Amino acid sequence: MTILRDKHTSTAQFRQVLREVAFVLGCEATKDLALGNIEIETPLEKLRAPYLEGKKLCFVSILRAGNGLLDGLLDLIPSARVGHVGMYRDHETLEAHRYYFKTPDKLGERLVIMVDPMLATGNTAISAADELKEAGARALKFLCLVAAPEGVEKFSKAHPDIPIITAALDRELNDVGYILPGLGDAGDRIYGTKG
Numbered sequence: 001m002t003i004l005r006d007k008h009t010s011t012a013q014f015r016q017v018l019r020e021v022a023f024v025l026g027c028e029a030t031k032d033l034a035l036g037n038i039e040i041e042t043p044l045e046k047l048r049a050p051y052l053e054g055k056k057l058c059f060v061s062i063l064r065a066g067n068g069l070l071d072g073l074l075d076l077i078p079s080a081r082v083g084h085v086g087m088y089r090d091h092e093t094l095e096a097h098r099y100y101f102k103t104p105d106k107l108g109e110r111l112v113i114m115v116d117p118m119l120a121t122g123n124t125a126i127s128a129a130d131e132l133k134e135a136g137a138r139a140l141k142f143l144c145l146v147a148a149p150e151g152v153e154k155f156s157k158a159h160p161d162i163p164i165i166t167a168a169l170d171r172e173l174n175d176v177g178y179i180l181p182g183l184g185d186a187g188d189r190i191y192g193t194k195g
């Protein structure tokens with residue numbers, strides 16, 4: 001997280017470290033997946049051993065910064081399906097507006113893990129979760145890198161059934177909706193679109 005927060009970190013290193021952190025966050029988000037038991041033989045003896053029952057999974061990237069987390073998550077679970085929700089923030093009202101929505105079918109049978117590096121005001125995450133529920137999703141989690149207390153409170157009130165998995169809970173939002181201390185604009189850091 002220190003490397004990601006540091007403004008001197010290059011775009012290439014930012015992407016690489018984000019991928020590694022996403023992998024770890026993915027472990028946390030999936031640690032309670034259902035396990036079954038199968039009988040196997042080790043070279044020495046028979047054993048009833050746990051295995052993943054294979055609940056269908058879907059990562060949903062909130063564009064564009066969510067895509068920065070996908071590579072690490074797909075390193076962990078290569079078979080997961082991926083959806084995309086395009087939301088942009090109106091910089092004056094900080095309201096979220098949808099411009100794209102594409103997800104795999106049977107959302108209701110899947111664990112849907114929404115991914116966005118920053119949980120700031122919570123508006124984008126709330127709208128994305130609204131849309132996913134409307135499309136049939138029933139079991140959701142929200143995975144992010146940095147969360148603001150204001151965003152956590154607002155999101156948890158709107159969607160108390162959706163657990164938040166985050167690497168850091170930061171101090172506060174500034175008056176234009178950026179997280180402090182944060183890491184700046186996650187999309188710009190991932191894609192090198194500023195400076």
Ligand code: URA
Nearest residue numbers: 120178179184185186
């Ligand atoms: N989105 C970002 O990319 N960074 C913030 O600090 C807040 C929202």
